[in-house]
Amino acid sequence: MNDQHDHGALGDAEYAEFMELAAEEGFDVDDVEGAIAEAGHGPLPVLAVVGRPNVGKSTLVNRIIGRREAVVEDKPGVTRDRVTYEAEWAGRRFKVVDTGGWEQDVLGIDAAVAAQAEYAIETADAVVFVVDAKVGATDSDEAVVKLLRRAGKPVVLCANKVDGQSGESDAASLWSLGLGQPHPVSSLHGRGTGDMLDAVLEALPEAPEQTFGGTPVGGPRRIALIGRPNVGKSSLLNKVAKEDRVVVNELAGTTRDPVDELIELGGVTWKFVDTAGIRKKVHLQQGADYYASLRTAAAVEKAEVAVILIDTTETISVQDQRIITMAVEAGRAIVIAYNKWDELDEERRYYLEREIETEMQQVAWAPRVNVSALTGRHMEKLVPAIETALAGWETRVPTGRLNAFLGEVVAAHPHPIRGGKQPRILFGTQAGSKPPRFVLFASGFLEHGYRRFIERRLREEFGFEGTPIHISVRVREKRGAQHKKK
Secondary structure, rough: OHHHOOOOOHHHHHHHHHHHHHHHOOOOHHHOOOOOHHOOOOOOOOOEOOOOOOOHHHHHHHHHHHOOOOOOOOOOOOOOOOOEEEEEOOOOEEEEOEEEEEEEOOOOHHHHHHHHHHHHHHHHEEEEEEEOOOOOOOOOHHHHHHHHHHOOOEEEEEOOOOHHHHHHHHHHHHHOOOOOOEEOOEEOOOOOOHHHHHHHHHHHOOOOOOOOOOOOOOOOOOEEEOOOOOHHHHHHHHHHHHHOOOOOOOOOOOOOOOOOOEEEOOOOEEEEEEOOOOOOOOOHHHHHHHHHHHHHHHHHHHOEEEEEEEEOOOOOOOOHHHHHHHHOOOOEEEEEEEEEEHOOOOOHHHHHHHHHHHOHHHOOOOOOOEEEOOOOOOOHHHHHHHHHHHHHOOOOHHHHHHHHHHHHHHHHOOOOOOOOOOOOOEEEEEOOOOOOOEEEEOOOOOOOOOHHHHHHHHHHHHOOOOOOEEOOOEEOOHHHHHHHHO
C-alpha cells in the first residue's frame, strides 16, 4: 500500500508503464511526478482566522491568500457569501476560513465573538488568533482563549498592527495569554507574516495521502445537510430520525452549538454533521446570512456528501447556487433534494423544471430526489441517492483503460485548430479520487470548452454520478526549452 502512496493513485507496474510513456512523449520526469502528486493529495488542512472586531482579520486573510478577496470593511448589511479560501505557503497548500465579516451589534460584542469563533474553530485543524498588539488583551480576547483551550486545536498567536520596532514590546506583552509565542505582524504592510506562516505550517497537519477503497477508518459516512435558511433542513432531519425510530446521538466534548447526529437509515448508520438549525438559536437578525454561510462552510469541510435542499415553492435563487458552488469547490459528493414537492401545483411544477434545466446545469450530474420533509414523501429514495453519489466520488479508472478511452475521443473529436496549431491530449492518468482528479498531458493549451467536453465524455463512459470531477492539464515544453534547461 505504501508503494501506491508514493506514486499517487498508481501501483508499481502501472507507474513504471506510465513513466515510460511520458518519457517517449518528451515529458520531464520530475514535471510528470509533480503533476500527479499535486493532483493526488487528499483533503487540504483547514486554518481558521479568529479574533474580535477590527483587529485586522480580513486584511490578514487577504495577505495569506495573496489577493484582495475577503471583505475588509465590516459595514452592517454586507453579506459575505464566501468564507473559505485556498492558500499556499512554502509549497504547501491549505484552506483558510475567514471570520471577519460578522456584525458586532447583532448579539452584543462578546456573544458575537464567541459564536463566530466557535463555528470556525470546529471546522479547523489549526487556528490563527489575531490580537491588536496596540490595544493589548481585552476581556473578549480572554473569552476566545477559553474557547481555544477547550477545543484543543493548535493555535498560532498573531500580534497584529506591529508596524515597527517600537511595537515589539506591545507584542511581547501578549505572552500573558498563555498561548505561547506572539508573532508580531503588520497584516497591512506584510511585516512578519512570513515567520507567522512558517509557524502555521508547523501547526497544520500535512495534507493526507490520497486513499482508495471503502469507508475511512473512523466509522459512519459523514453527510452535510445544507441549504439556505428556512429551506426545511431541520424538518427533513427530524422526519428521517423519527420515522426510523433512531436514537439521535449527541457527541460530547464539543463547545459549539450544532451537534453531529448519528442516524440509522436503510439499515446503515450515517453521521449528519453540523446540520444548521437542529438546535434553536437566538435569531441573528442581519447577521443570519453570514452565520449561515460560515456554518455551511464548516459542515461541508467535515462531510463526504453534501445533501443540498432546495425549496421548490420558491424560485431557485442566487443563494441556492452559491451554496451549490461551495459544495462543488470543496469537492464533495452531492445529492440535490427538492423539498416541499407535494405542495406544487401543475403550473409551478412546469416552471420549476425549466428553472432546473437552466439554473442547475452545473450539477446536472448529481442524483435528484423530490421529497417532502413534512409528510416524509419519498424519503426512502434519499439513501440510494447518497450511496450512488459516494460510489461516483470513489470511482477509479485504471490508467490503461483511461488512455484507450482518451485515444478514441481525441481521434473522433480533435481539439479545434487555433493559430495554425492543433493541441492534442497525449495521455493521462487519474491521480486521485474523492473526488476523481485527472491529469492530462498535452502537446499544447486545451481550451476550457474542450476540457468541459472531455469531462462530459468521461461521465458518459465511466459514470461519476454525484461527484465533481477535477481536470488539470500539463503542457509539454518545447524540446528546445528542455535542452536549454539541461
